[in-house]
Amino acid sequence: MxxxxxxxxxxxxxxxxxxxxxxxxxxxxxxxxxxxxxxxxxxxxxxxxxxxxxxxxxxxxxxxxxxxxxxxxxxxxxxxxxxxxxxxxxxxxxxxxxxxxxxxxxxxxxxxxxxxxxxxxxxPSRRIDAGLIRHGVGSTWFACVVSAGFDAVVNERANRMSRPRGPSRYTLAMLRELATFRPRRYTLTIDGARREQRAMLVSVANNSSLGGGMRIVPHADLADGLLDVFIVHPLSRAQLIAVFPKVFAGTHVDHPAVEFLTGRQVVIEADDAIAYADGERIGKLPIEIEVVPGAVAVFG
The missing domain is CATH 3.40.50.10330 (Probable inorganic polyphosphate/atp-NAD kinase; domain 1)
Structure with a gap:
């Protein structure tokens, strides 16, 4: 060298x-x-x-x-x-x-x-954005995605399962949760603008994928100084089952139940809901998420 x-x-x-x-x-x-x-x-x-x-x-x-x-x-x-x-x-x-x-x-x-x-x-190293999650008395950084809806519930179940090993465990957990999952009522505050709505899934993304390549926000940019909020509005179980395979391919973006928003600060509130960030359990809502541009240096 x-x-x-x-x-x-x-x-x-x-x-x-x-x-x-x-x-x-x-x-x-x-x-x-x-x-x-x-x-x-x-x-x-x-x-x-x-x-x-x-x-x-x-x-x-x-x-x-x-x-x-x-x-x-x-x-x-x-x-x-x-x-x-x-x-x-x-x-x-x-x-x-x-x-x-x-x-x-x-x-x-x-x-x-x-x-x-x-x-x-x-x-030379380069910089990417990271999100800072404030939850309870603590804070946690994330680089990929915060999940606070159906995908978080699936993650919770998958983490409790010992079999099967590998990515198929997530798919099986998803199928099991579909049987009983119902939309939740959320309050979202994005850059100070508050909205209340029912949704199947609410995610805040810095990166384009989670769960081993599920391209939930295909257009997400790790260095644009913004968070991408991904919302799936209420769907029947059959409709959700039909949409989910499209998420893996990133072809769900034009679905009428799918909405994308951007912001620099996002507060998510809901009763009896949990959040995961980059696959790690954060805990119960509410949480506050803020993007910190260039917070992480990466090699090359």
Whole structure:
């Protein structure tokens, strides 16, 4: 390498993709050391321990953070580096990998993802937006999507299921929830404009996809300084079943029940509803979401 070695913290999810990609973390570290980087590898027994160790390692000083895993690890990385200027690298080795998709990184080939990381480490970092969620007494950063409707309920059920392993678990959870799901009444305040409505689904997107490539907002831009609000108005179960496959392809945008809005600050209120952000549980509504332009530096 022509440049002097950088210090990198590499955080690895040992359960990435349900264990199928356990080899990836060691391969990343081995490659980075061979490329001349100073590497601190973090691999803990559970996610909370990993979060604490990673926070400590970043606080002690590093020139970059690399996360190995799926969107849970990407979420960890975003929350570690937001507003610090420390660049984030992602080696996608999970089931969803939506932030990797949005960044144009390999998302279904870990070996190619390692090569892409090495290539991007040589380039100047760039900035993407992130959203800051204020909930209860805490706050959480996200880079992809906040879900607060049918998709959040599906996520909740999928997280409780042990089988099947892999992306089909989300599909099965969706089919089970369809049997009883009803539209909820929401109050949405977007840049100060308040509206009350019933809806099947309310999402706030910074990235174009969630759930392993469901392109809910195909036109979303990670660096436009805006949040995209995606609303699905009340539908029958049969209509919702018909719309959902179109969401995977991103061809739902002209459906009469679908609405897109943009804003910089969004408040979502509803009774007995929960929110997920980048696949991680946030908790009960209400929540307030604000976009922070350029909050996250990413390699290349």
């Amino acid at each position: 022509s440049q002097s070695p950088k210090r990198l913290v590499v955080a690895v999810n040992p359960a990435a993709s349900f264990g199928r990609n356990r080899w990836v973390g060691a391969a990343v570290v081995e490659r980075l050391i061979a490329e001349g980087y100073e590497v601190s590898m973090l691999r803990e027994a559970n996610f909370e321990l990993l979060r604490r160790e990673a926070e400590s390692a970043v606080a002690q000083g590093t020139d970059g953070v690399v996360v190995v895993g799926g969107d849970g690890m990407a979420s960890l990385g975003v929350n570690l580096v937001a507003e610090t200027g420390i660049p984030l690298g992602i080696v996608a080795a999970g089931t969803g990998n939506d932030l990797a998709r949005g960044l144009g990184l390999p998302f279904d080939d870990p070996a190619a993802a390692i090569d892409a990381l090495v290539d991007r480490l040589r380039l």
